[in-house]
Amino acid sequence: MRMQFSSLYELIDMDGHGVFVWTAVSVSLLIFLILVLLPILSHSRILRNIELGMKTESRSLRNAEVKK
Amino acid sequence: MIRSFLSFKWLYRLSSPKFFYSTSGKAIPWLLLISVTLLAVGLFWGLLIAPPDARQGDSFRIIYIHVPSSFLALAGYYFMAVAGAVGLVWRTKLSFWFMKSAASIGASMTFLALFTGAIWGRPSWGTYWVWDARVTSMLILLFLYLGVMAMIRAFDNKEYGQKNGAILALVGTVNVPIIYKSVDWWHTLHQPATLKLTSESTIHIDMLQPLLVMIVGFYLFYALTICLFLRAEILYHEQATSWVKDLCVRRQEKSG
Amino acid sequence: MMHPLRKQRMQWICLILISTSVATALIAYMLRQNANFFYTPSQIAIGQAPLGVSLRAGGEVVVGSLKRAQQSLAIEFLVSDGLHSVKVTYEGILPDLFSEGQSTVVTGKIDDQNTLHAVQVLAKHDENYTPPEIAEMYENQGI
Numbered sequence: 001m002r003m004q005f006s007s008l009y010e011l012i013d014m015d016g017h018g019v020f021v022w023t024a025v026s027v028s029l030l031i032f033l034i035l036v037l038l039p040i041l042s043h044s045r046i047l048r049n050i051e052l053g054m055k056t057e058s059r060s061l062r063n064a065e066v067k068k
Numbered sequence: 069m070i071r072s073f074l075s076f077k078w079l080y081r082l083s084s085p086k087f088f089y090s091t092s093g094k095a096i097p098w099l100l101l102i103s104v105t106l107l108a109v110g111l112f113w114g115l116l117i118a119p120p121d122a123r124q125g126d127s128f129r130i131i132y133i134h135v136p137s138s139f140l141a142l143a144g145y146y147f148m149a150v151a152g153a154v155g156l157v158w159r160t161k162l163s164f165w166f167m168k169s170a171a172s173i174g175a176s177m178t179f180l181a182l183f184t185g186a187i188w189g190r191p192s193w194g195t196y197w198v199w200d201a202r203v204t205s206m207l208i209l210l211f212l213y214l215g216v217m218a219m220i221r222a223f224d225n226k227e228y229g230q231k232n233g234a235i236l237a238l239v240g241t242v243n244v245p246i247i248y249k250s251v252d253w254w255h256t257l258h259q260p261a262t263l264k265l266t267s268e269s270t271i272h273i274d275m276l277q278p279l280l281v282m283i284v285g286f287y288l289f290y291a292l293t294i295c296l297f298l299r300a301e302i303l304y305h306e307q308a309t310s311w312v313k314d315l316c317v318r319r320q321e322k323s324g
Numbered sequence: 325m326m327h328p329l330r331k332q333r334m335q336w337i338c339l340i341l342i343s344t345s346v347a348t349a350l351i352a353y354m355l356r357q358n359a360n361f362f363y364t365p366s367q368i369a370i371g372q373a374p375l376g377v378s379l380r381a382g383g384e385v386v387v388g389s390l391k392r393a394q395q396s397l398a399i400e401f402l403v404s405d406g407l408h409s410v411k412v413t414y415e416g417i418l419p420d421l422f423s424e425g426q427s428t429v430v431t432g433k434i435d436d437q438n439t440l441h442a443v444q445v446l447a448k449h450d451e452n453y454t455p456p457e458i459a460e461m462y463e464n465q466g467i
Contacts, residue, residue: 003116011116014126020191021115024130024184028137031176032107032289039296046303051316053307122459123421123449131453193446194419204350211347215340222336224329255362255382257429259451271453 083160085302086311092295099292106285113278121275127191130184132279135263136286138181141209142244144174144290148216149241152234162298164230165305167237168220169297173290175213182206193257201250202258205243212240368434369408375434381410382429382448390424403428403440414442421447 005011012018081087114132121128148170155163185203186196197203216233223229246253251260263269269276306312362380363373373379386409389402397416401424402409412430422428422445432442454462 004119005116014129015120017125017127017129017191020127020187021129024133024187025111025115027183028133028180031180035173035176035293036296039293039300043296043300043303046300046307047316047319050303050307050312051320054313054316119455119457122454122456124453128453192419192421192449194422195444195446198446199353204353208347208350211343211350215343215347218336218339218343222333222340224333255380255429257446257448259449262451262453270451272455272458274455275453 083162085162085165085306086309088162089299089302092299096292096295099288099295103285103288103292106281106288110278110282110285114275114282118275118278119272124192127188128275130188131275132282134181134184134188135279136283137177137184138206139283140286140290141174141178141181141206142247144170144177145209145213145237145241145244148174148213149234149237152237156231156234161305162302164220164234165298165301166294167216167230167234169294169301171213171217171220171233171237172297173293175210175217177290178206178210178213182210198257200257201254202247202256205247205250208243209240209247212236212243216240365403365405365410366408368410368438368440371438373434375436378431378433378443380429380431381412381440382427383409385422385424385426385428387424403430411437411439412442412445413439414445416445418445419447421449423447 005014012022014021082091110132115129118129120126148167151163151166151170154160155167182203185206189198190196216237219236220229220233223232248261250256251258262271263279271279303312362382365381365383367373368381373381381403383403383405386402386404389409390399391401392399398413399415399418400411400413403412404410412432414430414432427448427450429446429448430440430442431444431446432440434440
C-alpha cells in the first residue's frame with residue numbers, strides 16, 4: 001500500500017482531472033454538512049420554542065393566582 | 069427472548085415516538101463517530117492510495133462518491149415507500165415522519181448522484197449531460213422525491229398530506245427497477261453495473277476495498293441523518309405531550 | 325390578497341403539478357430518444373435509418389479507420405457493430421477516452437451516401453476498472 005501521488009501539487013492536479021474530482025468531493029462534503037446541521041438547528045429551535053411557551057404559561061398561571 | 073424478537077414487539081416499541089427519541093439519542097454519537105471515521109478512511113484510501121484506472125486515469129476516483137450516493141438514492145426510496153405503506157396500513161405516526169425525513173435525505177442523495185455523475189461524465193464521456201436512460205430515470209427519481217416532499221406539505225390537514233405523499237411514494241417505486249435495469253434495456257451511454265450480487269464484480273480488488281468502505285460509511289451516515297431528522301420531527305409533533313414537557317423541565321433543571 | 329396559508333398551499337400544489345408533469349415529459353422524451361432515435365450500424369447499412377434526421381448511432385470504432393485532417397479538427401472514422409460499419413465525419417474536440425477499438429455513441433444526420441455527419445461524439449466506457457499495471461499485464465498476455 002503506497003500513495004499514488006508524490007507531491008501536493010500532483011494530488012491536487014490529478015493529471016488534469018483534479019478539477020472534476022475535487023469539485024465532486026467538496027460538493028458532497030457540503031451536502032453532508034447541511035444534512036447534519038439542518039436537523040440539529042431545527043431541533044434546538046423547537047426545543048427553545050417549547051421552553052419559551054412553558055415559561056409564559058407558568059407566568060400567566062401565576063398572574064391568575066395573584067388576581068384571585 | 070427469541071420469541072419476543074420474532075413477535076415484532078421490539079418493532080412495535082420502537083414505533084413509539086418517545087421510545088425512539090430516547091433510543092436514537094443514545095445511538096447518535098456512535099453513528100456519528102463510526103460513519104465519519106469510515107467516510108474519512110474510505111475517501112483517503114480511494115483518493116490517495118487506490119490505483120488509477122488504466123483507461124480513465126484519476127477521474128475514475130469520483131466512483132467513491134457516485135456509486136454509494138446512487139445506492140442510497142435507490143435504497144432510500146424503498147425505505148421511504150415502505151414507511152409510507154406501514155403508515156397507511158397501521159396508522160403509526162412515526163412511520164409518516166420517517167417517510168418525511170427519508171424524502172429530504174433521499175432527494176439530497178439523488179442530487180449528489182446526478183451531480184457527481186455529470187462531473188464524471190465530462191472527462192470520461194465528453195459531456196456533462198446526456199439524455200441517456202440511466203441519467204434520465206435518475207432525474208425522474210429526483211422529481212419523485214421532490215413530489216413526495218411537496219405532497220406532505222401541501223395540505224392544511226397534515227394527515228391528508230401524509231397519506232397522499234405515501235401513495236405517491238408507493239406509485240413511484242415502479243421507477244426504481246427501471247433505473248436499475250435501464251443500462252441493460254436501452255442503448256445507453258452509461259456503463260452496466262460494476263458491483264453485482266450474482267456474479268463477480270468487474271473492479272480490481274485494490275479499487276473495490278475502499279469502495280465497500282465508502283458504501284458502508286454512506287449507509288451509516290444515512291442512518292445518522294434519519295435519526296437527526298426524525299428526532300426534530302418527533303419533538304415538533306409531540307410538543308404538547310407530557311413526556312416532551314418533562315424532558316424540557318429536566319433540561320432546564322440541569323442547566324440551572 | 326390571498327390568505328398566506330392558502331397562498332403557501334397553492335405554491336406546494338403548483339410544485340406537485342410541475343414536478344409530476346416534468347417527470348412524465350422526461351419519460352416520454354427518454355423513450356423517444358432511446359427507442360426511436362438509436363440505430364446500430366447494421367440498421368443504417370440496410371437503410372432502416374431515416375436520412376436527414378438527427379439520430380444516434382453507437383458501436384466500436386474500427387481499428388485503423390480513424391483519419392485526422394492536417395489543417396483542422398475534422399476527422400472521419402468507421403463505427404461497427406460486428407456485422408456492418410458506417411462512416412462518421414466530425415469536426416471538434418474528441419473526449420479523452422475516444423480511441424480506436426473503443427465504444428462510442430455519436431449524434432448526427434445521415435446523408436444519401438450513408439455517411440453520418442456527427443454533431444456530438446461521446447466515448448462509452450465499460451464497467452471494468454483495472455489498475456494500469458494489471459491492464460498492461462493482460463495486454464502482454466494477449467487477453
